[in-house]
Amino acid sequence: MRSGLLLLSLLFFCARLAADLCPAEFRMPYNSSWAPxxxxxxxxxxxxxxELIRSLLTQVGAELKLVPLPESRxxxxxxxxxxxxxxAASYTKERAEYAWFSKAYRTEINQLIVHKQLLQTxxxxxxxxxxxxxxARRLAGAYNPKGxxxxxxxxxxxxxxVIQRSLAIFDAQQRLELVLSQRADYSIVDSQWLQQHQAQQRELPALAVLPFVLYQADIHLMFSKKTITAACVKKxxxxxxxLKPLKAQNPQEH
Structure with a gap:
């Protein structure tokens, strides 16, 4: 009888330990729309x-708390x-010093967008x-300084x-408008964001996407090492x- 109680206690302890791997609430910053x-x-x-993150946290009995916060912070x-x-984080060694990375959950494809007049010149x-x-010689770019x-x-x-000419702009829409007004020569755009942007009847006939992929990367979730354990990340x-991999527009390398 005593051995049976001991076994039940051990099973209860193990189940409680598994449930306690992750906190009940995850605080996550956001700032503006970046469809999809x-x-x-x-x-x-x-x-x-x-929605992917909400579903994931629900499976470990946790809730997502969204915190309005500038991307710069x-x-x-x-x-x-x-x-x-x-x-939506790319892996870097610098970030890995203070954050755990999940396995990749999608692929991001970055391309360059320019004004057609620049392309003609x-x-x-x-x-x-x-x-x-x-x-390197003369173009002025607008891109996310934290990207x-x-x-x-x-x-x-x-x-x-290049530093002198660069425009550090966090918002993708603002960067696009700078290229459209020719205050910037180019901007870096996520291919899926651009497709969504164009699908919402926002045609941009004055702009052109350069026909090569600037950078393609696995995208991860980042977890603070100060608040989230490695065991929780493993779980x-x-x-x-x-999610299904993204496809670029005309992803041809030259």
């Missing part, structure tokens, strides 16, 4: 990434443990090597002359079901 991944309508926040607050999770930018050569677009672009944006990884 996050869509903000008044007090409603939805989107493919948001999100990574710092994750590092300090003031938020618990960030979505500099047709060589239709070639990836030609774009980088010209961008990671591959090592080749990281090296480009560290050049002093979430076992439950995480990736």
């Amino acid at each position: 991944y996050v869509e903000v309508h008044d007090e409603s926040v939805t989107g493919t990434d948001i 999100a990574l710092n607050q994750l590092a300090q443990g003031q938020v618990d999770i960030i979505f 500099y047709p060589q930018i239709n070639n990836k090597a030609g774009f980088f050569a010209l961008a 990671y677009y591959g090592e080749e672009f990281e090296q480009l944006k560290q050049l002093p002359q 979430l990884n076992a439950l995480l079901k990736p």
Whole structure:
């Protein structure tokens, strides 16, 4: 009888331990719509990434608490443990110092968008090597300063002359408008965001997407090492079901 009670107690302890791997609430920052991944309508926040995370946390008995927060502060607050999770993240060694990464749940494809007049003046930018050569000499880009677009672009944006010309803009729509008004020569766009943008009757006949992929990367969830345990991340990884890979527009390498 005593051995049976001991076994039941042990099973109860193990079940309780498994339930306690993850906190009851995950704080996640967001700032604005970025369809189809996050869509903000008044007090409603939805989107493919948001619903994936909500479903994932429900499976471990946790809730998602959305925290309005400028993107410029999100990574710092994750590092300090003031938020618990960030979505749509590319892996870098620097980020891995303060965050756990989930397994990849989708693929992101980044392309370059320019005004057609620029393309007529500099047709060589239709070639990836030609774009980088010209961008280093004279082009002014508008891109998310917290985004990671591959090592080749990281090296480009560290050049002093490129730093002077660059426009650090977090909002994708604002970056697009800068190119449309020719206050910026190019911007980096997520291919799925652009397709969604065009599907909503927002045709942009004055703009052109360059016919190569700037950077393609696996996309992860990031968890603060200060508030989320490795065991919790392991449990979430076992439950995480990736979204279908994204497809780029005319993804031809030159």
